Amino acid sequence: MARSARGQAGVPDWVEPMLAKPDRGRLPSGPDWAYEYKLDGYRAAMRVGPDGTTILTSRNGIDFTEEFPTLTGVLDLAGRTAVFDGEIVVYNEAGNVDFGLLQDRRGRFRKHQTAGRVDQFEGIPVRYLVFDLLRLGDQSLLGQPYEQRRAQLTQIPMPDPYRISIVPSITFAALAADRLTPQQLLSRVATEGQEGLIAKHRSAPYTPGRRTDAWLKHALTHFQEVIICGWRPGQRGFDNTLGGLLLGAHDPGSGDLVYLGDVGTGFTQHARVELKAQLQQLERGTHPFATAPPREDVVRARWVEPMLVGEVEYRQFTRGDGRLRHTSWRGLRHDKSPAEVIAPHAQPRDEPEPPQPQRVTVRVGDRQLRLSNLDKPLYPSGFTKAHVISYYTQIAPVLLPHIADRPVTFIRFPDGVDGERFFEKNVANGAPEWLRTASLPSSGSRGSGEIINYPLIDDLPALVWAANLAALELHTPQWTVSQGAKGLPDRLVFDLDPGEGTTIVDCAQVALRLRELLITDGLTPLATTSGSKGMQLYAGIRTTNAKAPAAYAKTLAEHLAMQTPERVTAKMTKAVRTNRVFIDWSQNNPSKTTISPYSLRGRAQPTVATPITWDEVRECQTPQDLTFVTDTVLERVGLHGDLLADLAANRADLR
Template structure:
């Protein structure tokens, strides 16, 4: 097992230096001649201390002695140092067969070491060789280098011969000036990082000293995936094929303001079978009767939980940390971190407003591929306050892409990226329908406003339709609506921070005249004390009635608290859908007055689901399928299956963010794609 390093292990071994740490760069990779760039490594941070006689001690970032575990790294530099002491900062890594750094393989090796360490301490694992990648030199001989500038420390480090680069080598660094001389930029380097499988880049200020134990603005890390340390607080036993092993871990972290240990979600993927077995054995030795959190987690999240002492630290990948719920979303296990202490584990950092671009944006262009090479919005100017992209046939200038629009850090660039990628399935639901925008220029926590009229400065190529206001005659008070029927129009709207897209249940003809309604909609709005779970029960009843009437209902979430049902219809009477929908809503309200109301008055909604039939009025609009919503995090109005409706028992089951929906569409396509094929005459 790991133990604390002690200088008594070697009297002439230099003292341990607590490592300098990098700050997150909030998604903005720094540029300029004052910066150098190194690969962000995916291993165990280690300080290598070498005595003049060659005695070597490896120490983790929190003082754990790694020497015995990585014994094959000892003595490699003894001869080339020629009797001089040295202190190197670096990372212990494992490479896989593809030549990429593989943290999972390092974790697997560590698990085997811990299992067998009692019987064979210090014995190397020849089938999983490790390598020490050095990126800083803190002492050479008797000379202390910590106050020397980065460039000088790097110069001395690179002058050290590396007699066995398969065991110890120097991480390559690139200065901004060297890149520019090759007509390359840090963004080009980042593309290479993506292709080669590295974890990201660290930008280091070339004049900076080494500041032990400090997280400094002089070192800024730019990861391509979000990772965080977590405290293991419990587990669920495996079921089915993994019965008898660990099924999933329940995670915690400390609130930096109060110090409380709080529940932050779970992780159930990313484990090997052997890892599940090892973890189950280890966790069973740490069992406790009650959860360790300051506040009891939700009951639905902790079913079948076995609680453990919160002493083990692990690391997970995640896509999102929701501010309101305080939960990690889309987690995958990366492994235990013996080099971390539970007291170090804090809630994942919220990205700061100015530099809010996340790892998702950092690792790919703002406008990403949508269908094929001919429909690919591509950037022609580098990232900055403005960027020019080609979106289909249109060239657009986008601005303020790193502006945070959601409290969890989702940026304007990510909004545009989402709408670019979802366009193939979203655009058919907007075709021919005048769009009403809800814009959030300062983000969802700032002022919002409805916008029906096309704003000034709209591109000349944008199709529009001028329609009289409801109840008015002629063109007095007419509104000029935008029609979003191509990728460029969608990207243009997203650049206006038009997060929400609302459309009516009718389309316009080529001559600009309104067609009769072609969709029937029921908007199910949960009142206080109810949720989308209750909406699903009402939706099941509506499904049966509509089916009996010969209609084929489809469901989607609202992206907020409720859901909508749609039926494709034919009718010549614009008022008929509202009449029919009201009739059904009143019927359900009569049958179960304690569960359903057909009255809009808020006083009638407590404990009930309101069936809003009025959205069939030609003057009303409904949130479009696949539109974002202006809520605390970027949820989406998402088509769902009837199996999902029937199976819904928790609100979280039907909460989908932009990333969820992109993954979902990749797997199942557009669940509303065949809606129009089910068109039936309105009863």
């Protein structure tokens, strides 16, 4: 964590940064707003003591000072203390902020640390771009309006512009004087290849750690036609699968075929198979570009004749090296020829894509659906409802078998994960007539006997309908509906929940112990992350007693808790979970539900409940090892298939 400022030459305390909300595709406009360029670097607070002592602290409270020593001691505040908010960035040779270079620099810093060197780290030059002033001297400025904080910030001398400078704040009035609108400013930002804009309300105070409507971010996303010039096989023993594509386009001036970068996400399993088959027919011995791409970019590349055209979504085009950044595959474009594909900088104006219509009618399978608010961000990163629908559409072939014929409980997030959420068991008003449902008596804690009309999500149209409701999370019981009635359980589940002081790493160790017990009893356990903090173990079963799975699971959980009471608990009471993994056996109760495999979670990022191999469980060293977001999950399914596919096939008797 960040160093304590107390005792360090009077350096002020760290202030948790204020955060920006996505603007839902609608950049705010009017005299109450000012606009700043959205920066692609590391968010950091700069805290300066009265003698110039400087501490840099990341947005998560991590001390950055040793990593960026050239940014220390750069300001002389005449004995005053200060806390600044800003971004650490690296510029490329084209004069653009380049996050890739910053990442490269971090890799070199980590090697420097690992080598145990005592000399000061010197890497690619960095610059601190300041956009807010939170304290000056003894005065906290958090409660002052944005425009007053900015006014004081601009009065502070910045003696070395190569190391520190102030981010311009462009007011609505200043735009109007230049005969410009905020939307025209956004178009200019897009043309320059910048990340986007942050709109800030001029009268708003600084609210540490909060994400409010006073700061709204508008990130830019683009679409680009590309020529497929090569491909890479998948890794980790899956050499027979396509892992990614190497992309090109024609330079507008010379007409030469130039390298644009690569894309490794956004593919369905079918697309990987189909593309690989087509590309194998076009293989050639050397790359087709006028100039050889960087060697490190084309390791394991297999080159092809540049004959196929596709389309990618991307967030940024870096003009210095001519690369598309943050790419995702959208599909082949059979209506385009390679000769028509021009590199992004060829466009006379790189306008942002127009907002999608608020309501569109689409055909999914043999059903017609009315979709709404597709551009509405449901996650802070800008992951929209359209992205949610796209993910569930692509993952449907492996997700649907796990929820088919099971009554589904939704957790809906109509205003995104930062807004209100609610559980929904009854089918929502306005559901299509063709949606399959099951009317069953409630057996939950809120009263037995009430009839609930559950949705049954067993085909793609039903899944897209649910996604359009912002039903991010799909929860199901361990039994199915048979002939309109509740069936017997066919799955056993253990939900491993890490208490305070533990993580999924501890869950993985408990999972390995549970696995041995289950195998000894003749079951075939399979593992999945919860998409949140913990994980689940599943096993297919046959039983004639609906209460048997919970009783059996409770026995095993209590057995492990008795063996290692300091590491495991089988009790639900939160007070006893600290530094322990709670084995929740109760989710085998017929009234309980569990997050479905491949379901999204309503967390800060679009993480997914992801099936994993036992090798991955054994090798887990950090929580990040078993944290997967949508793109990664789709890629994993393309490489592995469904790791839970054998769940139904390997059922054991449980009485």
